[in-house]
Amino acid sequence: MLMMVLLPSGLTVGLSAQSVKMRQKPDPAKFELAVSLIKKIEGLHERDNFPYYGFGHRLLPGENLSYDMTEAEAEALLRRDLMKRYALFRSYGKDALLLMVLSYNVGTSALLGYGKRPKSCLLRKLEAGDRDIYREYISYCHYRGRKVKSIERRRKMEFLLLYEK
Template sequence: MMRVFMMMLCSLMAVCSVSAQISRQEGTDRQAAIYRLPPFERAVRCTKYFESWHSEKHYPYVGYGHRLQPGERYSARTMTKRQADALLRKDLRKFIAMFRRFGSDSILLGTLAFNVGPAKLLGGNGYPKSTLIRKLEAGDRNIYREYVAFCNYKSKRHAMLLKRRKAEFALLYVP
């Protein structure tokens, strides 16, 4: 009887072990799937994830973080997910174009500018040119620390912004 019980227990453990390996592999496959997307699509998905949906209480932001400009008539109340997606893509293309001269880093910089504003990177509106941009202009692409340093809000470091910067860098930095 004990021998039968032990055989059943070993069989059950083997099945559970294989099942756990398959589950871990599927999780890894899902995580790896984002790296099979083009970099622009990765930027869109990452931004949507961290921005999430903006309702009326987030005014002057709508959709997935679009800041309303003078004369725009978008409403968080009536905006559809499809409209918000199109608006996000338009915004990201605009910001990426601002950094086109940085080649493969333009998507990374455009995504950051969407969140913090281009003046904090390029200088202007009372901000000096960022160390990140100065390093890239000097030809130094060792920018991880400078990139993830953009994780402050109202002069305080925020863990979620740090998590966002690390995710953006992992997804969008091309070595």
């Protein structure tokens, strides 16, 4: 589907439906569900969880955060982190929200790749147009090489609640 857009200069530009969709913000209801899910699973981190603050924010170089932050401040930090990740994955359309939540837990480099590490099978499959990603999504349930049942349950819950057909 091609959509014509009138620019302020009076020129018209044709945009495909996908490029228009890329600029949209996440579905507010699904985004709130994602925030609630992460808050419930991560919990509010304390000093013994260093370098993680709030609801799982990893301390970045140059940041000066305190464990004395309120729950509202921690939630604002979570929302900011999620929106940054959504911006990275918005080109994946319906799957951007799911990828945003996964990358919050496993890191963006685990999905996007870096250096000699290749792009994940999950992203390659989506880029090929195959949205049958359940097995690839829940495969992100290992810690130090071992499958962790609680992480597997988390992935299944995320997929069930956030995947759009």
